[in-house]
Amino acid sequence: MPLTPFSRPVLAALASLTLAAPGTAAAQWTAGDDESAWGMDVSLILEGIYYNELSHGNDSPAGFDDGHDHGHGNGDDHGLDDGFNLGHSELGFQARLGDLLDATVIIEFDDQDIEVDEAYLTTRALPGGLQLKAGKFLSDIGYINNRHPHEWDFVNRPLVNEYLFGDHGLLEKGVQATWLAPTATYTQLGVELLQGETSGIANYEGSQSPLNDQDRILRDRSGPRLVTAFAKIGPDLGPDHAAQFGVSGGYARSYQVTDEHSTRFEDWDGSAWFAGVDAVYKYSAGRAYGQGDWRLQGEYFYREIDVDRRDVNFEADGNGPVGFVRNEQSFKNQQDGIYVQGVYGFAPRWEAGLRAEALGLSNDVGRGDGESFGTSYRHTAQVTFRPVEPVFLRAQLSQNDFVDDHGDRDRGLEFMLQLNVALGAHGAHRF
Template sequence: MNYLNSSAMLMAGTLLAFHASAQEAAPSIPPLNDSTSGAMRSFNPAVSAIVDMYYYHEGSEEGLSHMKEEMAGFGGHGHDEEHEHGGKENGFNLNHVELTFSAEVDNYFKALANVAVSEDGAEIEEAWAETTGLPWGLQAKAGKFYSNFGYINAQHTHMWDFSDQPLIYELSLGEHGLNDKGVQLSWLAPTPVYLLFGAEIFQGDNEMMYVQEESDDLPENDGPRLGVGWVKLAPFQFEKSELQLGLFGASGSHQEIHEEGGATNNYDGVNWFAGADVVYKFDSGKAYGQGDATIQAEYFYRNKDLDLQNGTGSLTGAQDGYYIQGTYGILPRWRAGLRWEQVGLTNEEQEPGEDKEEFGESWRASAMLDFRPSEFSQVRFQLNNGDYDLGDEGVENAWEAFVQLTFSIGAHGAHRF
């Protein structure tokens, strides 16, 4: 992983230096000084707080978050005591309060810091600076941020069209998706159609797919340990609708500890994933979102190949999944949506010296209805029903219901496509 390390440093250093020198003192226009946008307001960062809470009920005996850890091929791999915070409790839940600060830093960078405060403490979701003046369609970003692969990964929870994450994301990357410390370079190609390429190098600290275990029997891999690449294409320039297609892939270091029957097996190796995403949005032109429609879908395949450290042989596995969802503005300010998901169409694992095991697939169907009294508040009702393949314990069906309330105070946010 040394090449990753040095190339990342080189890339970041060169870009930043070039960036600063490339912008000679351009004549600038003094900001408007009307009665309301005084100097104080324009220098302060935009501040907003988004509160996300929900009432939740699920009907399984075992507890759905526990079931998800047991899911054949996806579930727990040794350390089960860690991710307690991911579980939703029946009853009232305060997901988190998201505090966001953003501003132009200077003539060269813009920056954003986003802290998610929950009852268990505060967590830095994002803290990054991004260049604003690189030439040739380039843009560089450094800090902690959401990877821009796929479509839903880069979105904050309040931007999702459903109250919960797609199953494949939750099972592969955990509740935060791929959110890590690193650098990103993206390039808007000078083509007549929208074509955006991105490369990211991350520390590789994901809680599910890019784990570094603490054990004397495992090598200590230096960071950065994860590389991601993606491309997005918007081939048409329709007046009322937009279609965006994407491809992505990532590869990085991963470790697992398996404890079975008193024996401890330590594995170290590579996990990679690849997939495709598509999103279509239609703007009806009517007021209050009536008649607007979105369709989005993502497919995700992951493959791991880990070497046994205390012996010979390797642990290999492959899982996949997809979701497809659509929403439609049925009335002014009201949207209805449907989502269908499957995981484990490919679902296999092979441990050293054993036969390859094939596991079954799981599915989930969801329906939601949301109401937005204004741009700053939203109430959402959602029902999920799914069959979860728990391996030896068989398939279990579970219902879930959400009533979610999201509201935002402070600066008027702007959302990306």
Template sequence: MRPRGLNTGQVGAGTLFNPEISVILDGVFYWDDEDGDIPTPAGFGGGHHHHGHGHDHAHGELDQGFNLRETEIVFAAAIDNYLDAVVTLAIEGDSGIEVEEAYAVTRALPAGFQMKFGKFLSDVGYINKQHPHDWDFVDRPLMNELLFGDHGLQEKGVQVSWVPATPFYTRLGVEVLQGETSGVANYVGSGRHEIVGYAEGTGGTPDRLRWRTNYGLDDVDGPRLFTGFAKFAPDLGYEHALQVGVFGGYARSFQDVETHSSGRVEAWDGDGWFAGTDWVYRYDAGRSYGHGDWRLQAEYMYRRLSLDYFEGVPGEVGSTTSPEFQNRETRKNDGLYIQAVYGFAPRWSAGLRYDVVGLTNNDGYDSFDESHRYSANVTFTATEFSRFRLQVNHGRYEEDDDHGHGDFTQVMLQYNLSLGAHGAHSF
């Protein structure tokens, strides 16, 4: 590693921590015709062996009416001549603060190498590494939300990437991650030892406790998730730009537990892998404020989980009784989205997106049809610091309660405001 600019004078403590700071506000007015009761598409509710509408998070935890969705506070600075650092804090409405990203990245490794370490959004695919204010639509594509989880693939670990000296842009990378992402590397961990319920007792005192003691789930130390990606961008001149990517990952542990009021426990333990491809094309018309520009984007991803299924009723406190092995099951799911955005006037753009999940759709016991969602929006970008968007979604989801398909319509009006420093967007 070579230090950068050592002959330009000593970097004093007064400039070492002088970060660029930005605050990004994201508000949404939301309405749907199902009174907020939009189910999770069949086959994507975790694979639990019960029927029902699943979890009501299909629209990103939005309530009917006004929402302050996510406020991001971003700190970015050079630590020294060797490292840059970024910390992103996310305030989810008024519920609390989460460290969304906190990582350092090297500045001057030789031969085109770079290392990132800390907590970060993975570079697999295209949209996963983007924050909500970078999206061309109000909501995340279904593929990313349902196959990775509500926050995408966001992990603690290390990434090593390489940009070799080739005639066209090439970037190769691998990531070694802790393995906690709900969709591909869910890990129960210490949750196996939590109190899950009380047996009915006399005099208001429970006779015994049901305890998560030895569910048959293995202790698996991290790192548990390993990913790789490759991105290629041929030189098409000034007006046109194309990037093609492939990616994949292997989770050496995937665990899940479902408890029931009767005391019955279901548990799954195994491993899994995923693979996909992403395509992005951009056309720059050379006119002012995005007029005439095109952006086309598409991704596909396949996920496969191989799991041992256990079922039973744990004993009393201190018991080592485990749910008994029932069978081995394989969950197979996939999804894709295609979207296009066109700048039809200075500062104005219109977008269309098609989502489909479940082209392959088996939860280990049942097979389901695919679910579809269609989206259209109009966006006004007043400046690079303020944006307003109206979006309409219409979905047709396969339901896992033998009711066939359920149709719904969503309307969202969004404002997105950026205060302070505003970094350049990546391709």
């Protein structure tokens, strides 16, 4: 929601709680005489980004521009103005609710908007390695999807995650169940039932038009509309090496998109599914402040949308009266993407990374006409300095090699300088 005269002092008051050391009165509350005392940890992540578009290329990859209007300001696809920007900042609350539940709320804000990013409960004491999560949360599909920007190795998320699952990744309301197998090799299996409203795999629009109900083609469908499943395996490679391999997929039983034209709606109605693999390898050299450490990471995802397309008049025209249906078609859209990245600690507190991305290796989209777009690429290099553990400064240079809807390729070059500061209680990052 937009910042208002009321929300600004509220946000300032909440942020001031994180300036005290973790565990003090300003950062923790207890239940007093209650034997099942609970505490709340508060953290604040502040991010600033300097952005400079050194040369302008195509704004977005061909075939992937639906639902990705990021820009405000000069129209770049990151929502950043040339110059200084307040990036992805967040205020987090975590509480242990006795011995049964953990509660997490993460509020995201910038200089214009504030919204609840995640809000969920997680069980603590279920038997047999089971755990349940319920609320609004980032899905555990793939590797990077459930990680917040301060956990990334680059300033921006990979193209495949952004353009297949949405601006914030796969972020939905629903429930998740995971099972940790009682084996020497780390093995986790999980399923999620999600509402299916905002992700690129499960776009959903209810009946919103000036048409009468009997004239409307798209129907409101109750959730959950999206189910996902994933498996993660981490073999034991000894004290200096670690790896994790994952597979994941999902099915959306309701995929709906509506575009409004001068006198008609263009309606897409059908289903969608996706599948992907991910792998991460980490090496610890055992030297001070990360020197000699390696991190290698990659993901591939494929998406297929199977829809019926119709044009429906909401005004009478030369083709027919209000509610007239024409141009009915059935077709499938197929798209995918991949990225591979590596980061190396070349000196104490210093690291450098490279990332290569391809989006639309399979890029068959259209309106049943078999239209196929080309593949878009992005190549990125970064250098990161961590003067103290909660702070990092990152310089990044990216070349966007995007093909447009006409098949023309136009390269752009952009530079970003990111400052990220973590205040208050903040848990260790996941593997």
